Amino acid sequence: xxxxxxLTVSFETVTAVEGVDLEVGRGEFLTIVGPSGCxxxxxxxxxGGLQEPTEGRIRIDxxxxxxxxxxxxxxxxxxxxxxxPWKTALGNVTFLRRIAGKPPDEPGARRLLDAVGLSGxxxxxxxxxxxxxxxxxxxxxxxxxxxxxxxxxxxxxxLDEITRDELGxxxxxxxxxRETTVLFVTHSVPxxxxxxxxxxxxxxxxxxxxxxxxxxxxxxREPSLFTDRTFQEWVxxxxxxxxxxxxxxx
Amino acid sequence: MNAARGVRSGDLLYPTVALAAGIAxxxxxxxxxxxxxxxxxxxxxxxxxxxxxxxxxxxxxxxxVEKVVVGGAVGTAAGFGFxxxxxxxxxxRRALYPYLVTVRVLPKIAIAPVLLxxxxxxxxxxxxxxxxVTFFPLVVSTAAGLSRTPEPQLDLLRSVNAGPIDTLVRxxxxxxxxxxxxGLKQSVTLAVVxxxxxxxxxxxxxxxxxxxxxxENLRTDIMIAAxxxxxxxxxxxxxxxxxxxxxxxxxxxxTGTEP
Ligand SMILES: Nc1ncnc2c1ncn2[C@@H]1O[C@H](COP(=O)(O)OP(=O)(O)OP(=O)(O)O)[C@@H](O)[C@H]1O
Ligand SMILES: [Mg+2]
Numbered sequence: 001x002x003x004x005x006x007l008t009v010s011f012e013t014v015t016a017v018e019g020v021d022l023e024v025g026r027g028e029f030l031t032i033v034g035p036s037g038c039x040x041x042x043x044x045x046x047x048g049g050l051q052e053p054t055e056g057r058i059r060i061d062x063x064x065x066x067x068x069x070x071x072x073x074x075x076x077x078x079x080x081x082x083x084x085p086w087k088t089a090l091g092n093v094t095f096l097r098r099i100a101g102k103p104p105d106e107p108g109a110r111r112l113l114d115a116v117g118l119s120g121x122x123x124x125x126x127x128x129x130x131x132x133x134x135x136x137x138x139x140x141x142x143x144x145x146x147x148x149x150x151x152x153x154x155x156x157x158x159l160d161e162i163t164r165d166e167l168g169x170x171x172x173x174x175x176x177x178r179e180t181t182v183l184f185v186t187h188s189v190p191x192x193x194x195x196x197x198x199x200x201x202x203x204x205x206x207x208x209x210x211x212x213x214x215x216x217x218x219x220x221r222e223p224s225l226f227t228d229r230t231f232q233e234w235v236x237x238x239x240x241x242x243x244x245x246x247x248x249x250x
Numbered sequence: 251m252n253a254a255r256g257v258r259s260g261d262l263l264y265p266t267v268a269l270a271a272g273i274a275x276x277x278x279x280x281x282x283x284x285x286x287x288x289x290x291x292x293x294x295x296x297x298x299x300x301x302x303x304x305x306x307x308x309x310x311x312x313x314x315v316e317k318v319v320v321g322g323a324v325g326t327a328a329g330f331g332f333x334x335x336x337x338x339x340x341x342x343r344r345a346l347y348p349y350l351v352t353v354r355v356l357p358k359i360a361i362a363p364v365l366l367x368x369x370x371x372x373x374x375x376x377x378x379x380x381x382x383v384t385f386f387p388l389v390v391s392t393a394a395g396l397s398r399t400p401e402p403q404l405d406l407l408r409s410v411n412a413g414p415i416d417t418l419v420r421x422x423x424x425x426x427x428x429x430x431x432x433g434l435k436q437s438v439t440l441a442v443v444x445x446x447x448x449x450x451x452x453x454x455x456x457x458x459x460x461x462x463x464x465x466e467n468l469r470t471d472i473m474i475a476a477x478x479x480x481x482x483x484x485x486x487x488x489x490x491x492x493x494x495x496x497x498x499x500x501x502x503x504x505t506g507t508e509p
Contacts, residue, residue, distance in 0.1 A: 048409055069411060076409045078402045086424055086502040099420070100410035125503065145410065 001026040001181055002047060002149070006056030008206075009042050015206035016042035020056070022200065022209070026148075027179040029172070031196030033189055033238065039207030040185040044151045047183060048074050060149065068149060072100045075142030075150045079157040081134035083126040083141075089113060090122040093141045100145055112140040115174055132163040139171060143178070150175075152184045156191070164188075165223060168195050172221055189242065193234045194221055201241040211241040291471040299475045306460075307479050313455040314480070317373075317445040318438075318487055321380025326437050329385040330430070333392025337426070338418060343393065350390055358383040358444070362451050376448035383444040384437035391433025395426025424502045431495040438491050442484045457483065 002024040009016045017039035024030050034040050045051035047058055049065030060068040068074055083092045093109040113122055116136040126134055135155060142150055156164035172195060175182060186192050192199045193215055201210040215234055217225060225231050273293050279285065280292040287295055300307060336343050336350070362379055369375040399422045407417050449458025457480045464472035 045405070050405055050408055069409060072410060074409050076406050078406070080400070080402055082400060082403045082406055084403075084421065084424070085504050095420075096406070096410060099407065099412045099416050127503070151409075 001028075001061055002183075003059045004043075004047065004056070005058075007043070007046060007053050007058060008055040009039070009046055009051060010054040010206075015054075017046075017202070018206035018208055020202075020207075020209055024181060024183065026181055029175065029182045029184065029195060029197045031184045031186060031192035031199045032202055033186055033192040033199065033242065034202035034207060034210075035242070036187070038202045038204060040202055041153055043202070043207070044153055044183060044185055048076060048149075048151045072102055072145060073147050073149055075145045075147035077135075077138050077142050077150070077152040077155040079154040081126065081131075081138040083134055083137055085126050088123045088125055089118060089129065089137045092126070092137055093144050096141050097144050102146065105144070109140070109144050112144050113137070116140050116170065132159050132167060135159060135167065139167075139174075143174065143180075148180055150180050150182045152182060154185055154187060157187065164191065165194075165226075169221065169223060171195070176220070189235050189238050190226070193217075193231060193238060194225060199234075199238055201238060203242060211238075213238055213241075288468050288470060291474060295471050296474045296478070299471045300478070307475065310455055310457050310460045310476070311479050311483055313453070313459075314442075314445050314449065314457045314483055315487075317376045317380050317448060317453075317456065318441045318483070321377040321444065322384050322438060322441040322487075324377065325381030325384030325441070326388045326434060328381065329388025329433070329437070330392050332385070333389040333430075333433075334396070334418075336389060337393035337396030338414075338422075347393065350386065350393070353386055354390070358386075358440075359447055362447060366451060371452040373453075375452050376445065379448045380441050380444040383440045387433045387436040387440065388430070391429045391436070392426060395429030395433075396422050398422075398429065399425045425504055427498060427502055428504055431491070431498075434491050434495075435488065438487045439484070442480070442487060446480070 002022070004020055004022040007020040007022075008018045020043060032040050032043070042051060046053055047060075047065055049067075049069035058065050060073075065074075083089075084095065087095055090106075090109060090113065093113060094104060094106055097109070098104060110119075110122065113119060113136075116139060118133060118136055118140070121129065121133060124133075126137075129137065135158075139155070142152075156167055159167065168191060184192075184195060186195075193213075194217075196213075196215050199213045199215055201213075202208070203210045213234065217228075217231060217234070276290075277293050280287075280290055291299075336346055358379075361382060365375050365379055365382075369378060396418075403421065403425075404417070407421060445456065446458035446461075449456040450462055453459045457476045460476040461473050461480075464470065464476060
């Protein structure tokens with residue numbers, strides 16, 4: 001569904017990513033790990049049509065990302081929840097869909113908030129929600145767009161470990177039936193392994209792909225996996241790719 | 251005032267006591283030292299002046315309020331509109347913002363004589379002058395407020411291809427409200443100053459004119475009475491803006507904003 005070919009993005013003074021080739025299948029959950037400043041956000045923005053490539057090209061179902069964006073196919077979730085402080089949880093979820101020019105579907109929004117465990121907080125304002133709850137609203141908001149491409153930039157980065165594990169499990173459950181393609185950026189290797197169908201390691205300045213890992217772990221992913229041997233091994237391998245001296249490029 | 255609004259009873263009590271003490275001191279001094287009332291009238295003389303001529307003070311207070319309201323409305327509306335342009339059109343911002351900041355160091359009062367030449371000595375001159383002093387704070391604060399929207403929020407809006415009007419009206423403006431109100435509060439204070447200055451220069455009515463009249467006739471009681479009415483006028487105008495802000499902040503509670 002997504003094809004990234006030789007992507008390079010440069011800003012005035014720095015090159016953020018260089019020579020990135022990547023293919024992502026429909027409904028795939030792809031996680032991206034890498035140290036700070038290796039261009040993860042930049043890569044995500046390029047795929048979402050928010051950042052023009054300097055070199056190379058990106059195709060989503062054969063079309064440039066701008067087309068997918070204009071068609072309302074792209075949902076974004078950031079580290080900060082970016083909820084509007086003057087709108088309720090429900091208001092925030094329906095607002096973005098309306099702005100995107102899609103027909104209103106309030107029952108759908110209610111169902112989604114219910115699915116992320118917030119049925120009792122429809123009328124709550126962001127300041128009344130915990131960080132984890134606010135992030136759930138942000139996820140519901142992105143899903144309510146009926147986007148088939150979800151770009152998540154460290155969505156659980158500001159949350160405590162218990163909440164992020166919990167949310168990760170829920171997110172995966174929610175997405176399993178939806179055929180949503182997900183690009184999920186994280187700093188946490190265990191999270192990347194737990195959630196990903198595949199995991200990409202990005203590193204260096206400018207950022208390049210250091211390795212791609214096919215995570216053949218049992219489905220559905222459940223918290224018991226955290227103690228699983230294979231899981232641990234994958235975490236080890238991904239860590240190795242992140243931390244070893246730069247290996248010769250293939 | 252109640253605790254729910256974050257105002258403790260002492261917040262009102264102590265200043266009231268301080269005011270009473272101040273007036274008592276003033277009274278005692280003027281009686282004990284037998285200060286002649288053309289130098290410093292006693293509080294009761296000022297009060298008598300006020301109570302004895304209610305129409306005089308009311309009419310002149312209204313004349314001042316009229317200039318504040320009309321001039322302030324024109325000036326802040328224009329300032330807000332201009333701020334929108336500067337805040338939303340990058341080219342306009344880059345070209346004009348340096349001047350807007352520079353103009354701040356110019357005392358607007360110095361413009362009054364210039365206006366006199368172009369517009370004569372009438373009501374219009376006073377209104378234009380008030381409008382002028384209230385204009386700049388609103389331009390700067392509106393333009394600054396429009397840049398308050400968090401960058402990720404704008405990315406999100408771009409990712410769903412949001413239209414510029416939606417983005418401006420539904421997101422950027424609400425985020426700008428705290429700044430806009432900060433500008434309005436500055437403007438309303440300046441508007442009262444502006445109205446009084448204008449009355450010194452051009453008017454035949456208003457509290458500023460009354461103060462001037464009191465001075466020319468060595469009537470300190472009239473001057474102090476007019477000044478106290480001016481304080482009430484100033485506070486009411488400021489209070490009006492604060493009430494307005496409270497109502498709107500309740501509807502658009504942008505975090506980090508206290509009324
Ligand atoms: N709009 C921009 N203008 C100039 N430089 C930028 C811009 N965005 C990113 N960069 C630079 O590109 C590089 C990669 O940034 P990017 O935000 O993509 O990294 P990241 O992997 O997301 O980092 P983090 O994990 O800290 O979020 C950095 O050196 C950054 O300074
Ligand atoms: Mg980033």
